[in-house]
Amino acid sequence: MCQGTECNGEPSSLQIHNRDGSEFRPFSNPGDWLCRTTDRAARNRASRVLSPLSHLWACLRYAARLASVLDEGDLGMTQHFRVAVLGAGMSGICMGVQLKKAGVNDFVILEKADSVGGTWRENTYPGVACDVPSHLYSFSFDLNPNWSHSYSSGGEIWGYCEEVSQKHDLKPHLRFGSAVENVKFADGCWTVDVAGGPTLTADIVVSGLGGLHLPNHADIEGLNTFEGAKFHTAQWDHEHDLKGRRVGIIGTGASAVQVLPAIADNVKQVTVFQRSAAWVFPRVASDIPDSRRSLFNSFPPLMRLYRWFLFALMDLLGVLSLRRNSFLSGRLKKVGLDHLEESVSDPELREKLTPDYTPGCKRRCIADDYWSTFNRDNVHLVTEAIDHVEPGGIRDASGTLHELDTIIEATGFCPFDITDYVNIEGRDGRTLRDVWKDKIETFRTIMVPGFPNFFLLLGPNSATGHTSALIMIESQVQYILKCLKLMERENMSHLDPAPDFVAKYNARLQRDMKGMVFSGGCNAWYTDAHDRNFTLWPYSAYRFLAELMSVKKTEFLQNR
Numbered sequence: 001m002c003q004g005t006e007c008n009g010e011p012s013s014l015q016i017h018n019r020d021g022s023e024f025r026p027f028s029n030p031g032d033w034l035c036r037t038t039d040r041a042a043r044n045r046a047s048r049v050l051s052p053l054s055h056l057w058a059c060l061r062y063a064a065r066l067a068s069v070l071d072e073g074d075l076g077m078t079q080h081f082r083v084a085v086l087g088a089g090m091s092g093i094c095m096g097v098q099l100k101k102a103g104v105n106d107f108v109i110l111e112k113a114d115s116v117g118g119t120w121r122e123n124t125y126p127g128v129a130c131d132v133p134s135h136l137y138s139f140s141f142d143l144n145p146n147w148s149h150s151y152s153s154g155g156e157i158w159g160y161c162e163e164v165s166q167k168h169d170l171k172p173h174l175r176f177g178s179a180v181e182n183v184k185f186a187d188g189c190w191t192v193d194v195a196g197g198p199t200l201t202a203d204i205v206v207s208g209l210g211g212l213h214l215p216n217h218a219d220i221e222g223l224n225t226f227e228g229a230k231f232h233t234a235q236w237d238h239e240h241d242l243k244g245r246r247v248g249i250i251g252t253g254a255s256a257v258q259v260l261p262a263i264a265d266n267v268k269q270v271t272v273f274q275r276s277a278a279w280v281f282p283r284v285a286s287d288i289p290d291s292r293r294s295l296f297n298s299f300p301p302l303m304r305l306y307r308w309f310l311f312a313l314m315d316l317l318g319v320l321s322l323r324r325n326s327f328l329s330g331r332l333k334k335v336g337l338d339h340l341e342e343s344v345s346d347p348e349l350r351e352k353l354t355p356d357y358t359p360g361c362k363r364r365c366i367a368d369d370y371w372s373t374f375n376r377d378n379v380h381l382v383t384e385a386i387d388h389v390e391p392g393g394i395r396d397a398s399g400t401l402h403e404l405d406t407i408i409e410a411t412g413f414c415p416f417d418i419t420d421y422v423n424i425e426g427r428d429g430r431t432l433r434d435v436w437k438d439k440i441e442t443f444r445t446i447m448v449p450g451f452p453n454f455f456l457l458l459g460p461n462s463a464t465g466h467t468s469a470l471i472m473i474e475s476q477v478q479y480i481l482k483c484l485k486l487m488e489r490e491n492m493s494h495l496d497p498a499p500d501f502v503a504k505y506n507a508r509l510q511r512d513m514k515g516m517v518f519s520g521g522c523n524a525w526y527t528d529a530h531d532r533n534f535t536l537w538p539y540s541a542y543r544f545l546a547e548l549m550s551v552k553k554t555e556f557l558q559n560r
Contacts, residue, residue, distance in 0.1 A: 083107035083484075084192050084202035086180050086422070088170075089118015091208030091457035091473050093161060094139060097168045098477050101141075104484065108202075109170065110194060112179035116165045118210065120158040125236040125255065127262030128154035131283065131366040135303065136310045136468045139164065143303055145296035151285045151366070184425040185452060188493055203494075204453045206480060207418060214417040216525075218250050218409050222389040230407040233259060244268045245405040248394055250386070252278045254365050256410035261369040264379055271380045271402050273394065276362070276522065277355040279336050283366040311467065311541070318466020319540040324358055324517050332359050343371035352383050360517030362524045364465055415525055415535060416440055416460060426451035427496075440534040441506045443497035443555070444548065446476055452494035455480050460534045461509055463526075467541045479548040486551050501555045512538050 082104060085095050088111035099107050115121060130137050134147035137157070142164050148156060165171070175194075182193040183205055190205045215232040217223075223230070231237045233255040242263055247270045249256050256272065257280060264270055296303035321328040336359055344350040353371060355362075373379055384396040393404040414420065419433035426432070427450045435448060442448055445462035446455050455476075462472050483495055513519060513533045518526070526535030537544055 079108075079198065079200045080189075081106055081108050081200060081202045083204045083206060084190065084200065085109040085206045085208055086183075086192075087111060087118060087208035087210070088113075088116040088165070088174060088176075089120075089208060089210060090161065090470060091210060091477075092116075092118070092206075093165055093170065094470070094473050094477050095206050095208055095457065095480070096170045096173055097139075097141065097164065098474075098481060100168060100170075102481050102484070107173055108200065109174050109208075110178040110180055110192070111174060111176050114176045115162065116170075116174070117158045117161045118208075120154050120161060123154055123234050123236075123255075124238070125233040125259055125262075127258035127260075128255075129258060130154070130157060131254070132468045133310050133314075134288070135307050136314070137470060138307075139470060140304075140307075140474060142167065143296075143300065143307060145300070145303055146293055147288055149285065149287055151283055180422050182423045182425070183454075184423075185427060185454070190453065204455070204484070206455045206457065207459075208457045209418050209422070210458045214414045214420055215409070216412045216414045218411050220250075220386055220389055223407075225391050226389050226393075226404075226407055227391040228405045228407065230409070232409040232411070234413070240406065242267050242406060246393075246403060247271070247406045247408060248273060248402060248404040249408045249410050250394075251410035251412070252276070253410060253412050254363055255412070257365040257367045257370045259408065259410060260379070261367070261373045264373050264376055267378065269378045269380070271382055271394075271404070272374075273382050273386055273396075274352070275385070276357075277353050278362065278365050279355050279359045280339065280365045280367050280370050281332075281336055282339050282368050285368060311471065314467050315541045318464070321466070322360065322516050322518075322538065324515055324519065329358065329360070329517060340371055344374055346375075349374055349381065352381055357522035358517045360465055361519070361522040412525060424451070424454070426454065439528065439530070439532060441502065443502045443505055444479065445472075445537070446479060446548075447495070447497045449497045449499045449502050452496040455483070461537055462544075463535050464537050464541060471541050472537070472544060475545045475548045479551065482551040486553060490553065496557045498555060498557050509538065 083099060083106070085092050085099075085107060088096075088109050092109050092111070093116060096107065096109050099105070113121060129149075130152050133150060134152040135143070137152065138144050138147075138160065144160055144163075152160075165174070175197075178197055179195040180192060181195050182191075184191045184193075190202050192200050192202060192205065194200070215234045217232060229237060229240045231240070243266050245267055247263065247267045249260060249270060249272045252272065252274045257278060260270065260272060296306075317328065320326065321332050323329060337354070340350060340353060344353060353374065374381055382396055382402065384398045384400070387395050387397045387399075389395075389407070390401065393402050394407070395401045416436070418424070419431070419436060424432040426435075426448070430450055432448065432451065435450065440460045442456060442460045445459050446457075448454065448456070457473055457476050458469060459476075462476065463469065464472065486492065487495060510532055516538050518524070518533050518536055518538070519531070527533050
């Protein structure tokens, strides 16, 4: 473990340095001559008079010098923490709350933005909402009886994030405007460099940055030549008025499924450019009545019971539908096709919107009004590939030019892009980017060998397509807390997973992926060039909880 400098034998968590790297010390005081005089009697007599003045003088000089240093912008600070958490989204908030509950108060949460919320702060496009029932998309330690809708909007979830943060008093631990650039392991601890801010050190680093962070911009020839407005759904331009405009949407994934119905009424024309059709299932959304909110406020155990009912039902049905060619997989396909037939009357259009892969091979979308929006006269579907973009619009492979005023990229995110904007360096100078270059693997979805005391929340193979991500986050957080307790109990300075256990763990995951709907013959973003699924968890969420219930010392390299 690493600590700061020592003062009077006590470890300090704060070091102050001048710009040249030298340690900042206060100027000498009037009593310094006492240390040099050899007349003991004179020194004793003078010390009784000068000692209080000496301390006062030292304090005044120290304050003056410190003010001068601050005024000159000449202050460098290195502060040490037991735990540094990267990101203040759902993962970071959960980690912070549970650290406090466990009695670990020596931690910091570094957030690049000016507020908490993560995904729900960043994504503000029209129609943004959660595709998991509201009462399941909430923390088990902070259930919300006041959800207004069965599937909450992004804005309401963002508000929930802020409420949880305030309720559990995370403010003293939050550092906004702190974009992490480098994280390096050396001399037994981690050094964290913040853009434009002070460097800090930590025994343990927890990444709450998630696997989907940077927008995946469309790689299309001529896109930058377009003369109209263009933006990604995760970077929505709210200053741009879509009213009366000709809009093109590139992509048919989860964000497109929500954006299209939300803007169709307002635009002159919207053209959807589809590479592959999406499986869309009805969500039967509705406002939550006041009577139910009142009931849950009055009887919290009933709300908790309802939440666990949702979890058990969705987990059971979800995992049973994961097996390709299973009965439930077939039933799910029929539900989707029936929903499409009920929504779209034109047989030719319906054929174009019918997916040619197994439901679940790509992300399943939940919406009541996506397919029906294509019945509108001002909504058009283009299934020809995009050839290139011109100043006036998009030209498809057939040679047709689709004239547009605005282009919206609904093209998702770069999976596990954390290494694209944060340099993470473990033992022997190996970076996480290099380690994950050929294949992305972790131990128990949380740790990477060669990166001691570095933990990932919502890391590789921890996403599911059938339940709440918060279930997975809370399980991972509890595992990390158990790791901290193991280190304390066994007097271990760090934990580093043994490579042989990591290899066995990932071999099992990939073996069990075979036969799942994830291998349903589609070009999904969550598989790599070798068709290895590095994103999804192939089992039930209950099994995920069970596997993270305990920490085994034998699975880690031994150290003291």
